[in-house]
Amino acid sequence: MEEEYIQTMCMQLLKFKPDLVITEKGLSDLACHYLSKAGVSAIRRLRKTDNNRIAKACGLLLSIDQRSCKSLMLELEQACLNSKNLWPYEAAAVAFEAILGTLAQNCGVNVIRTVTALQGKHANVGNEWVGIDGNAGEIVNMKEQKIWDSYNVKAQTFKTAIEVACVLLRIDDIVSGIKKKQAPGSGPSPSKAKIEEEGEADNDPLIPE
Known part of the structure; x- marks a missing residue:
């Protein structure tokens, strides 16, 4: 090679x-x-x-014009992303698959078969508009069926979901990072057994009034 x-x-x-x-x-x-x-x-x-x-x-x-070389290097850098940089995208892709599963489950169809068939269609070129019909539960062309979603609503939903996930991760780090620090010997001392004297024992009433 x-x-x-x-x-x-x-x-x-x-x-x-x-x-x-x-x-x-x-x-x-x-x-x-x-x-x-x-x-x-x-x-x-x-x-x-x-x-x-x-x-x-x-x-x-x-x-003097190095824009073409610079663009080529940027494309190579983007194509050679290491595995750590790809983790957020993979996590987001897995999370978005839950939307398909929920929609298929609400339609009463087999979730695994429907989602797998939809992923197979999306892998082929020209099936970008293929989705799940919420009424019939069938895989149809959304563009032909004139089923549209507002881009702004979907974009804001994705942004909010990612922001909430980041906030939860930060809270989890803060909670797990808090430790109760106590100086040695400053903790509560063990309770000592109380020894009653003879006079005090006689003065205590045995039967409450």
Whole structure:
């Protein structure tokens, strides 16, 4: 896979028919092999200052507009989200599935089969408007049935649900973090047995008045 990727990049460079390839980064041995096989010289790990000097000496024009490269890097960064960043989205997706289950249960249909069938339809392209009919309990096209929901209401519902979940998590952290701190020996002392004297024992009435 890596060899095919390097070969594809070299072929893209060779389409411009260059005589010399200069890069500030490194070049693998396989890339140097493909370039030398095509009769192209390659210089790697060149300093930025030296690169600017070569461009001025050869009368080259450096690319000032870097928006395309920046956009490409941002897309790569978004596509390479680690697992920790994906946890909130996965938790929200699981929570939203409860809405489908509740709607299917209220319609009196099999919840597992209906939700599974709906998820299978959503996995295919072109079924974005497929949902559950609240009256018949069937999977239909919401756009064709003219079943609409207000976007503002749904967006506010999702926002409120996430905010409430965050508040509950904060409260849970605060409650679990509270500990009763007492200095050693400051706790209540154990009760001592009271020894009655002979005179006090005789003075206590045995039968209440």
